[in-house]
Amino acid sequence: MKKMLAILLASFVLLTACSAKTNDATNTGGGEAAGNATKELTVWAWDKTFNIGAMERAGEAYAAKHPDSGVKLNIVENAQADIIQKLNAGLNSGTTKGLPTIILIEDYRAQSFLQAYPDAFFDLSDYIKPADFADYKIGPTSLDGKQYGVPFDSGVTGLYVRTDYLEQAGYKVADLQELDWNQLIEIGKAVKAKTGKQLLTQDPNDLGLIRMMIQSAGSWYLKDDGVTPNLAGNPALKEAFETYKKLMEADIVKVTSDWSQFVGAFNSGEVASVPTGNWITASVKAEASQSGKWAVVPFPKLANNADSVRASNLGGSSWYVMNVDGKEAAAEFLKETFGSDVDLYQKLATDIGAIGTLKAAADGEAYKAADDFFGGQKVVADFAKWTAEIPRVNYGMHTYAIEDILVVEMQNFMGGKAIDQVLADAQAQAETQVK
Numbered sequence: 001m002k003k004m005l006a007i008l009l010a011s012f013v014l015l016t017a018c019s020a021k022t023n024d025a026t027n028t029g030g031g032e033a034a035g036n037a038t039k040e041l042t043v044w045a046w047d048k049t050f051n052i053g054a055m056e057r058a059g060e061a062y063a064a065k066h067p068d069s070g071v072k073l074n075i076v077e078n079a080q081a082d083i084i085q086k087l088n089a090g091l092n093s094g095t096t097k098g099l100p101t102i103i104l105i106e107d108y109r110a111q112s113f114l115q116a117y118p119d120a121f122f123d124l125s126d127y128i129k130p131a132d133f134a135d136y137k138i139g140p141t142s143l144d145g146k147q148y149g150v151p152f153d154s155g156v157t158g159l160y161v162r163t164d165y166l167e168q169a170g171y172k173v174a175d176l177q178e179l180d181w182n183q184l185i186e187i188g189k190a191v192k193a194k195t196g197k198q199l200l201t202q203d204p205n206d207l208g209l210i211r212m213m214i215q216s217a218g219s220w221y222l223k224d225d226g227v228t229p230n231l232a233g234n235p236a237l238k239e240a241f242e243t244y245k246k247l248m249e250a251d252i253v254k255v256t257s258d259w260s261q262f263v264g265a266f267n268s269g270e271v272a273s274v275p276t277g278n279w280i281t282a283s284v285k286a287e288a289s290q291s292g293k294w295a296v297v298p299f300p301k302l303a304n305n306a307d308s309v310r311a312s313n314l315g316g317s318s319w320y321v322m323n324v325d326g327k328e329a330a331a332e333f334l335k336e337t338f339g340s341d342v343d344l345y346q347k348l349a350t351d352i353g354a355i356g357t358l359k360a361a362a363d364g365e366a367y368k369a370a371d372d373f374f375g376g377q378k379v380v381a382d383f384a385k386w387t388a389e390i391p392r393v394n395y396g397m398h399t400y401a402i403e404d405i406l407v408v409e410m411q412n413f414m415g416g417k418a419i420d421q422v423l424a425d426a427q428a429q430a431e432t433q434v435k
Contacts, residue, residue: 155316218391226396229430
């Protein structure tokens with residue numbers, strides 16, 4: 001009887017230990033199933049069509065090359081705001097338990113996590129070669145000489161233009177290849193006079209236009225350390241504010257308040273141009289009746305800044321590996337897919353319109369293809385060229401916090417407050433609020 005009880009007790013202890021191990025693996029970002037046959041990598045991302053669609057295609061490409069790897073992706077869709085909240089909550093608790101193996105983070109937010117929680121992310125320096133990617137993407141994805149992120153999509157900007165409206169005002173696409181903002185404003189006035197159409201849209205609470213203008217000059221809201229506010233005495237920011245006001249006062253802007261109004265304005269033909277990131281291509285092409293009436297030209301430079309170029313960025317994100325079970329498998333997966341697979345990037349460009357920042361991808365056939373919607377223009381090739389020209393800046397930790405200050409000060413500026421005082425007051429607020 002005692003012998004039987006001892007056997008039963010030993011069996012119970014063994015089962016309990018196995019159960020505990022299984023539960024622990026489930027609560028970490030990655031784990032291996034019984035027998036190590038399956039390596040499940042949990043991925044957090046937003047945007048089912050774009051980001052998640054890209055990860056799904058990466059999984060298919062990896063499985064085709066490595067059918068016996070046992071890697072299985074568990075992709076969990078979250079809104080970007082929810083990812084930020086969950087990541088902050090998890091890391092603030094002092095544990096990575098419950099976090100994914102791979103996570104997508106917007107480039108503007110990356111440094112706030114890397115600098116605050118460097119030990120929570122897996123160093124990918126042995127897996128990723130920074131020189132293989134567009135230079136401007138390395139700043140947000142690295143820290144202290146270590147590469148933590150796998151650069152993904154480019155937010156490279158362009159000026160989308162309605163060629164029919166331009167022609168009515170006496171302009172051709174060839175006339176818009178070397179624009180500055182002052183010249184574009186004059187074109188906008190001519191287009192409105194001839195067609196009655198506004199030049200572009202603007203949401204007063206969204207300063208994406210300011211971001212694009214200042215990065216074109218290699219400047220940002222923060223100094224190169226990514227921490228110190230760089231508002232007062234910033235010539236690029238001052239000119240961007242002045243240009244914004246000149247644009248609004250020219251009465252060539254349709255004011256919008258949300259995404260649907262923004263997209264609706266160009267899909268309905270109410271505006272003649274859209275200066276923004278290349279990710280808008282799918283939304284522009286959604287109105288099939290406008291095929292052949294659009295072109296994309298280089299983003300305008302600041303008129304009076306010698307450092308400004310006709311290339312900039314808006315948005316973009318990158319993939320990171322959390323320091324959890326399965327991190328090595330995740331790093332190897334990213335190395336073999338987003339880190340080097342040129343063919344994958346051709347598929348992403350064709351299927352979902354994603355333009356990556358892997359330099360070698362630009363030589364692929366999909367990047368060279370002509371697009372009938374844009375009058376036969378090789379728009380992906382053009383965007384890839386402009387990606388290589390984007391000035392590198394340090395987005396740092398406080399982009400959104402400082403922009404909250406600038407939104408208010410922009411309205412003060414529009415109301416008549418002197419520009420130098422506007423930026424001085426913004427600087428003072430930022431130095432107080434941003435630590």
